Amino acid sequence: MHSNILAFPGFGCNRFLLSTPDPPPILRTMNFPVAMLHVPEYAHATLETAVDHVFAASALHVTPGQRVLVKPNLVNGRNARHSTSNPAVVKTVCGWLLDHGAHITVADSPAIGPASYVARNSGLAQALAPLGLSVVGLKKAVPLPLTQGGHIGISQNALEADRILNIPKLKVHGQMVMSCAVKNLFGCVVGFRKALAHNRLGHDRALFQAMLMDVSTALPQCHHLVDGIHAMHKNGPIDGELFPLNLLAACPDDIAVDTAIYSLLGLTPDQVPLWTEAISRNKPGAHLEALHFPLAHPSDFDPTGFTMAPDRELSFAPSRIISGRIRSLLKYLKKQ
Template identity: 45%
Template sequence: MTDGVQDASPGTRGLQGDAARAVVALARCSGYDRLAVEAAVSAVLDASGWRPACGARVLVKPNLLRFQPSGLCCTHPEVVRAACVWLQAHGVHVTVGDSPAFGTAQGVAARIGLADALAPLGLAVIQLDGPRQVEVADGGGGTTTIGVSRHALDADAILSVPRLKAHCQMRVTCAVKNLFGCVCGVRKALAHTTHGADTRVFGGLVADIFAALPPVAALCDAVTCMHVTGPAGGEPFGLGLMGASVSPAALDAVCCSVIGLDPSVVPLWGEMRRRGFPGTDPADMDYPLEGPSAFDGRGFVVPGVLKDVSFAPGVLLRSLCRRVLSSLRG
């Protein structure tokens, strides 16, 4: 136990009651009207069984990406706001942060309206900086390290708040892949470049990072998803789903099954199953609210051929220079 937040090893986190089953709470939400989003978020978080202790330090981790002006590739601000409202009502100390590979979390938050949405709650988005080295597999049978933010590692718990979206390297991403954003800044782009050619190796890297973090719960924005391509530049797909679970792996598995996928075509889902993480089989879950059949994922298009997501050295260097200049100005 850590400050009253239920702790769990990667082999047991996300389970409620029967050790073979996970709880995944799903609710309908037709749009991003504030009251509708608050109602749906409260319903799924309440039903998920997640109970962060009063006074616990919880990092809310949205998906913030610079590349798409519409903001479709980012978690919707109203979903992030509603999660923070729910947490504050439970007496939790909330921090909201991310570490985009390019640009800054504050800059993305300002552009998509998240900064304005959080300001009345007394919250501001922070950059997940302060890297600490975490051991991960190097893909060749050995190990290496990667810099994960101290804000994530020092939290009592993390709430991963992704948007369900297509991804040209991982086919589709959700709550577990969103935790890759706990890696500090340009290190994410470097990891894509050095590990991205092999989807299983990259999936293993993400799984290792997940295993190193404090207990993680998940809240998925699948009201309007992004399909066709990703991590940016995709098209909207209305699914009308809000989901939550103490197990990010379970929530990912359910979201993937709703849009007609199985582990054989989703590298990260397959990697989580291979490692024996619980909650990766939608047949072994409890649904206290809606079941997966209540949502129509037909027509959700994912990339057919997966490709390496890497970045040219010049792009990495320019991003690093911008970060240094930004820190000097601050």
């Protein structure tokens, strides 16, 4: 451990983790490693050391030739340098994967605008260029049956990957309270179908959170690296402000790493729709008792001053969907 680079502040502090409802006995045998590190900056040397540590501690194993889909958060071209996964984190992850012999595709499917446009605005396209990588859009929608009825179009590119390395930006979310690992996988739904899902399911939060969990469950093996070094608070998922939480966290289970972060922020299951949904499905990662922390502990981070977003309606107005499709078309034609 390079103590001059990575720090573990807060030992002995009097904050504590909130308990979750008692898990069924069979779930008490589960043990998800949530590898957290205090990372104060996005400097390359710092990130290289941190990424290597959290991947090792969270038991990520990549074999040569494995096809890995790197899935950053490329939510929107507006405020992209703050609202998307930091380019330095994504670049460091890609470098780590290349060093381990993986075949990489970096892709997302923003609801509005092509992924390449958001990547340019965020600086990700420029960061990946020296590695010979570019950002592409997730395409080829395959109907995914939903547990509450209906279907949604999930990308065949994502379904056919050997592994997805999910890199969410830790953010508040005006509609779902928090956006982290589970929510970021919604980006595997192709293009405007996400906006349509908001319109079709947004009248009922229970239907929407069930759909998000269905998408997460349908995807192939994932590993998750949460960019919470500069998290977003006050407003989200696009127009918020940065908050220095100084957190990088890795885990093989999206629900487990989300649970750890919800607890770190002092939230309870009844406040977070996706946490409620995970508990209702008896997902083991939704219970703190099923997690262990091989590096830093959630109580070692200080969320004082982290502010949640005002609540907003889930449903998108039809005019917003239409205008979004027009903007996407204009951006596509501009590239031709």
